Amino acid sequence: MNGSHDRNSGLVANRRQFLAAAGAGLALSFAIKGARADGPAFTIMTVGGTWGDAIRKIICEPFAAKHGLTLAFDNRPNAQQLAVLQASRGKPTIDTIELGGPRLGQATALGLIDKIDPALAPNIKRVFPALKDEFWAARSIAPWVMTFDKRVFSKEEVEKRGWSILLDPKVKGRVAIPNFGWMGEMWLNSVNQAAGGSYDRLDPGFELASKVIKENGGVVMISNDQGLKLFTTGEIVAAPFWSGRTIELQRKNLPLDFAFVKGWSPYGFGFSVVSGVARPDLSQQFVDFSLSDEPQLTFARQFAYVPTLQDLKVPDDMPDSKVSAAAFDLAANLDYSQVARFSDSSLERWNKQVVG
Amino acid sequence: MSDNASASRRTLWLTAPSLLVIGVALIAPLLLMLVFSVWRFVPSKITDYTLTLGNYWRFLGDGFYLKVIAQTVELGLAVTALSLILGYPVAYFLARTKSRWQPVLVYLVFVPMMISLVVRAYGWMVLLGYNGVVNSVLLWLGVITLPLRLLNSVHAVVLGLVEVLLPFMVVPLLAALKDIPPSVEEAARALGATPRQVFLKVTLPLSIPGMISGSLMVFSLAITSYALPALLGGAQVKMISAIAYDAMLVSYNWPFGSAVGIIMVVVSTALIYGYLRSVPQKAQGL
């Protein structure tokens, strides 16, 4: 249930709703100020819903109890989060924000987040090197893999043919890919890397995406919800999707399975320190706590996601939260600040060549 | 005279606060957008504050974006025309019914507006989905053998927008029709007009102001809508608001997003102006 899935839940439909949203934003900012009256509240920005609730229970409340803090939450769709940070630049109202994917790259490029200090957040040293940089470390990963209908393909076949099964004529009209503004930008870059392209040369990625849509009648998914619906109704039988969500669908007795194909994405999410906060040390400690064993395991158990600490032993009763070393060898390894540099031109090209 | 002057001064003072709020809330963001639209985009920091018209050229010099604008306008016109065709009989009935339930019926027109747009979009998805009501019925009737892909199409978007925007058409029409004194229609009857002739020669022309304000509202709301086209049309129905949204919140190209916004304002203003010009002055002022 990563937040990027909810891209469309709070969108602005027209001017009336825009004003309503602005009003709600205003009300929210007052609410946060109000909380500060009793002492400076520690403000955490994530998406809302079950995801936000889990973060509150598993990470925020234990952390607040330990430090005697008042908490405040700014829950809003991912799309709006960076706009809020950008608008309150220099005097941020948010202490820490959960990021991942291209948005992390944007935040880094725009200087909205600070480096993580290993002295204050020693747990960062334990995270797999591929899942962290100076500004951020994944506290959990959600594998973005190839999900397929077992009646149409075998797992071996999918593992062998990879993303190209999306072009198979026998599933014509029954495949999908994620839209750019949702998980599409990440997926495009992963596919591209696996096919030998680079951040500034995305032709291999675009070629596949465009063929899936134009030649094989693919649907463009704009949200997690839509993806779930398409698989549930049987309208699609193969698409890039979350492993965790696929497991959820399997439990509903849908004949689905997933495979770690070449160029799958270990999509990571984790907290960062917002640049310019009044209590940077506290934010660093929060990041450290979010990376520690107990929250990672609790989270992984609840959502079937994968912990990120190299030395953490994942219990055997949590097979869904383990990824083999062999599978990790096939994963794409993206530098999101590089991806973000080309967001603008990639988006235009996507609009013209893939969905246009 | 002096009484008049002081009265108008008083009016000014009384209206000043709301004018100020409206000015700040509506004009300021527009000005901000105008400023952003002439700054150069730099990927890592949004803009370096260099003045440029490049954002506009990028849009206006590209057939793709022009096509999106054209599609958006076309969709807006379709939604407006359908709302008018469907809304007029409803408004006419509500204006003329002598039922004591009339206020309740008018209220019912507003009820959908109290339900979240997203919820209503999901309602349409249930109806039009792959295993949705419509497909199930068609399959059961044997009209089709495989479900049709009704969602993620322009038709679904038009249908959804008409449903959502219908009250904006019905309400001004209802007001215009209620404004017509019954005696005017009766006078025409007495002069030999059949009910049909009364409608065509009296009622219809006299309801033009309602048709104008209704269609202006529906049209501008339709071409600026975002959430509903996204939910019912998916990514493949591209409207201009989606281009602006993506630029603002996906690629963080605020200058380009602002330019798209300004172009939207200019295009819709021009269309509305042209529309008003094409309607006789006399009919508007009724």
Added chain:
Amino acid sequence: MIELDAIGKRFGTVDAVKSVSLTVGEGEFVSLLGPSGCGKTTTLRIIAGFESPTSGRLRIGGREMNDVPVERRGLSMVFQNYALFPHLSVFENVAFGLRLKRVAKPEIEERVRKALDQVGLAGLGERSPRQLSGGQQQRVSLARGLVVNPAVLLMDEPLSNLDLKLREQLRDEIRTLQRSLGMTAVYVTHDQGEAMAMSDRIAVMHGGGIEQVGTPRDIYERPSTTFVASFIGHCNLLPGTLDASGRLFRTPNGVHLRVASGLPPSSERGEIRLAIRPETVRFLADGYERAPGDDNLISGRVRDIVYLGDVAQVSVVIMTEGGRVAETLNAAWRIVRGEATPTPGDVVRLSVATADCIPVFDRGA
């Protein structure tokens, strides 16, 4: 020309019109007069065809009309609020009915011009109705109604939105036009002066029914019901009873008056009153012990006097022969310049002709 035969109209549980029968002759001008809510407008709208009667029959020009739609009844209607078409010019408003009848263009030009001439609006054809005054708008409405040569012209309080001077001027013009065109007209009004001045006959309506139909003079001089007597002009209405002969009226306080004949004593007609118009009461000079001829003689004391310009209204408390104080009677004293009027406390002698003492009854509603 128009025959209403026991027409009734029920809205829900309310009888708006109760068994109204009325005949309007060819070229006749008949007013429906009454207070608001008396059913006069509903009756007019039934004639027009905007309402269908719940009972009774309507004939126009001998033809059964109950099921004929408005547009085929061949009549025109003028409304209180003018009801002009705001989107059409004055010319097009007037031409509306002709265009519907597919009259040839040159003929339309000619007839509209003539109609506008008739109502004194020559040359204003290109104006918009909104540029005209209320009086001018009602003239347009009149021209619009007349130009189609309707068999019947129906008017629903056409003058009540106008000021007094204009009202008097227009009522004369309407009357003149109607006479010269020989058009049958039914006119609804609550203004008795208007009805008196314009009508050949007046139907006074009250509580959904017709109280009395007659010429303005009949209605005024020989009211048949308490309502008609009180609604039109000023009238004394004394309580009392008629004796068995129907010629002698007795008030509770013992005043005896001889009355006009014609009303049979009948208890089923409800309460009887004696109607005496103030201007029929004469003041007798000192020394008259008897009234002239067969007139009633009344003695009394002046209680109050109200100066009204041409006359003074004198309230006189009647004294019976035994010297008892009885009912009050209002009399009109014709003012003559330089002459004194009675003053309160004066004892006066009055006479009223037998023919001016009219027994009226309450129509049991």
